Amino acid sequence: MSDDDIKAAEFRVDRARSKMIGTLQELSQQLQPHRLMEEAWEKAKDKGADLAENAVDAVRARPVAATGVVAAITMFLAREPLMDLAGKLIGAAKGKKRARRKAPQREKTEAAE
Numbered sequence: 001m002s003d004d005d006i007k008a009a010e011f012r013v014d015r016a017r018s019k020m021i022g023t024l025q026e027l028s029q030q031l032q033p034h035r036l037m038e039e040a041w042e043k044a045k046d047k048g049a050d051l052a053e054n055a056v057d058a059v060r061a062r063p064v065a066a067t068g069v070v071a072a073i074t075m076f077l078a079r080e081p082l083m084d085l086a087g088k089l090i091g092a093a094k095g096k097k098r099a100r101r102k103a104p105q106r107e108k109t110e111a112a113e
Contacts, residue, residue, distance in 0.1 A: 029035065059066040075082065
């Protein structure tokens with residue numbers, strides 16, 4: 001081997017080493033935690049936007065069904081207050097019936113006197 005061949009081989013080794021160091025630096029930058037978090041956040045935002053767009057399309061395609069689903073979910077989530085309200089309404093209705101029943105009896109007793 002001549003000196004020129006050795007120098008050419010050393011040059012190729014230096015160039016390969018420089019490429020490898022550059023690649024390692026790029027990889028280390030891409031694998032930094034904040035960089036990974038940014039990438040994951042962007043992907044999550046894109047996926048969320050896609051899901052929202054699909055939901056809007058589904059509602060546009062079937063507005064009555066979507067309204068029914070929303071109403072059912074709302075009633076499920078508000079079941080306790082709705083049951084309390086129904087109980088109060090039923091209790092008020094029973095109270096009125098009792099008052100109506102008692103009113104004629106009072107009139108009968110007053111007429112007898």
